[in-house]
Amino acid sequence: MSRRVIIDTDTAGDDTMAILMAALADSIELEALTIVSGNVEFDYEVENAKYTLEVAGATDVPVYEGARTPLVKDHEHADHVHGEGGLGGEVIADTDVPSAEGHGANAIVERVRESPGEITLVCIGPLTNVALALRLEPELPELVDDVWVMGGAVNTLGNDTPSAEFNFWVDPEAAKVVVDELDVSLVDWGLSLRRGTFGPEMLRETESIDTEYADFFDTVSTRAREFARERHGEESTSQPDSLTMACVLNPELVTESSHHYVDVDEREGMTRGYSLVDENAITEGERDTHVVDDVDGETFETMFLDMLRYGDPERSL
Secondary structure, three states: OOEEEEEEEOOOHHHHHHHHHHHHOOOEEEEEEEEOOOOOOHHHHHHHHHHHHHHHOOOOOOEEEOOOOOOOOOOOOOHHHHOHHHOOOOOOOOOOOOOOOOOHHHHHHHHHHHOOOOEEEEEOOOOHHHHHHHHHOOOHHHHOOOEEEEOOOOOOOOOOEOOEOHHHHHOHHHHHHHHHHOOEEEEOHHHHHHHOEEOHHHHHHHHOOOOHHHHHHHHHOHHHHHHHHHHHOOOOEEOHHHHHHHHHHOHHHEEEEEEEOEEEOOOOOOOOOOEEEOOOOOOOOOOOEEEEEEEOHHHHHHHHHHHHHHOOOOOOO
16 A cells, blocks of 8 residues: 655755655655745745656645744745755746645645545654644644654754754744654654765766756755855765655665654754754653664665666665
């Protein structure tokens, strides 16, 4: 049986690869995309999602526009990482695909109510839409199948500030609600650095592939690769969102995991968005977050290359 999935996304370059992976996988029935404020200007995110579905040949998947701002705080976009428009800076998506009617949070609620226990949420942006869905439907924890979240920095430095990962930093109030009220499988920034970052060797491999999917990846990762070279002196690109999706596609990809109490600092200041992960059980908080500690990085790279080369991320599984 295929797994029914809704992807909640702030669509920029790395998000597109997760969407592409889900749309091309035979084991995934992609129910919908819900768009949330995050990486770049909201209208760009909407068009980027639709453009990605066009590349995947999946324009029948509805795109719902969700929260255009975080719950409480303002935030800054990450155009400097993803390029103008979010697709590497070389492409400004402009499709004629209409958005689906209704708000993204409502769409999540309506679909899980119609099919209780059958839909998995894969959240690869700030968690505003999911937090709103929880307020619209308090029974959401019982209605969803699984909830996968790319976010947080498990006892490591963040990527947006020294203390916080971008998705949790953008809307810490929403992140706090979601990790408190839902049983989440968490793929954090530290794991993404260790197992989801492609260096020069992998990037030369992607450049050697002559397909539309590989060209798409090379284009949307252009600015991110330049940013890495400027900051770290070596071309690379992190793929946290597609790593999260790969774990959903292939549970055997996860080689180590643990359960911990997780909380998020919603206060303004130096620790805004900090993800407290109580690995030593110092607090009395419930250990209900499933933290992915390690994955098979080689298999992830194979899945990614198979997606670009053959349009099938599950080809070698």
